Amino acid sequence: MDNQLSFFDLTDRYSQLSKKGDPLERLDEVIDWKEFDDILAYVKKKGREARECHSNAGRKSFGSRTMLKVLVLKHLYNLSFEQVEYQLKDRLSFMRFVGVGLNGTVPDENTVRNYFEQYKETGAWDKLIRTFDKILEKAGYKAQEGSIVDASIVEAPRQRNTPEENRTIKEGNIPEEWEKVPNKLRQKDTDARWVQKRGQNYFGYKLHTLVDVKHKFVRKAMVTDASVHDSNVYGKLTKGDKNDVKRVHADSGYLNSKDALPQTYEEVVCEKGYRNHPLTDEQKRNNRKKSHIRARVEHVYGFIFGSMGLFIRTIGMARAKATIMGSVFVYNISRFATLVKGPKRPREKCAQPA
Structure with a gap:
């Protein structure tokens, strides 16, 4: 057909995308995906064990690195499983990023969903975040100049x-009527919780982060239901912090926390004025x-919730955590692509199995 793209047409189109500054091309150039092979091999092994399938029959599976990139796209653009498949077939920048051509086979929505579940079951995102933190240290991006703790609701x-149903759920039980109707129970999220913030009601989960001041990487993250107070994970977030300055910037909600900081840390919190005791000019x-x-942490959340549009579509804590931690990992590698200087890493011509 006359309107079909030839090899040269496709090369020219990719060249035009590059000139316009394809962010996915930049991400692929600076991230050495081979660094994650051990984790991906573990995920693949556990996935095969869970399916109790060791046969090599059937269609050849997609490479582990390919599927990691597919999930990166899902989190980066907050796509549904169906939309991931559609966009992989429709967008040249997506095809180039995962390493498939116009005539190549792309993962369907069920394949993407299965890999999402494997990452959830194996805690892969937590492992990837820790591994990438080591990569950052080797690259000269050590946690420096202190840390910022903060939290944000993920709806x-x-x-x-x-x-009555809400009271039963808060007590850790399932309403009796739901148990009689399995299809209804499957659509109910009994892990998410309601919380009120600044007079507004929210339902969902909460992302707690430890961000280094200098580079704005998320060095540690935790997920709870939305009703958990920020101060309840204060000490857990800072435990094992490798920052060269033991100083934590927090808001007043973290003061007098039961989960307190180690004594070696300096706590930096804005002072409050009170009736008959206003703040002095120096305090201001x-x-x-x-x-x-502290505003630097808002840049992190601005990217995760604004640019990436983080929102929970799934049901239950396990899937919510996989969604949120996956978004944290994608934020960190995107931040690295913004900061890193020097020569680009040669791109793989096609995605390799791991």
Whole structure:
């Protein structure tokens, strides 16, 4: 057909994408995907064991690195499983990123869903975040100049439950009527919780992060339901912190935390004024300096929730955690692609199995 792209047409189109600054091309150039092979091999092994399938019959499976890139796309653009398949077939930048041509086979939505489940079951995203943190240290991006702790609500589809049903769920039980209707129970998220913030009600989960001040990488992350107070994970977040400065910037909600900081840490919190005891000019100046540093964490959340559009589509804590931690990993590698300088790493011509 006259309107079919030839090899030269396709090469020219890719060249045009590159000139426009394809962010996926840049990401693929600076990330050495081979660094994650051990984790990907573990995920693949556990996936085969779970399926109790050791046969090599049937269609050849997609390479582990290919599927990692596919899941990166899912999180980077907050796509549904169906949309991942569609966009892989439709967008040249997606095809180039995962290493498939116009005539190549792309993973269908069920394949993407299966890999998402494997990453969930094996805790792969947590492992990938820790591994990439080591890669950052080797590349000269050690945690420096102190840390920032913060948390943000990740909304999930709201449940229209009765007050009695909500009380039963909070007690750790399943409403009796739901147990009688399995199809209804499958559509109910009994792990997410309601919380009120600044007079507004939210339903879902909460992302807690430890961000280094200098480079704005998420060095540690935890996921809870939305009702868990930020201060309840304060000490857990900072445990094992490798920052060269043992200083933590936090808001006043973390003060008097039961999960306290180690004594070796300096805690930096904005001071509050009270009736008959307003802040002095010096305290106000100090607060502005502190706020200027704490604002750096908002850049992190701005990318995760704004650019990436993080939102929970799934049901239950396990899948919510996989979605959120996957987004944290993708944020970190995207941040690295923004910061890294020097020669580009040669791109693989096609995705290799791992």
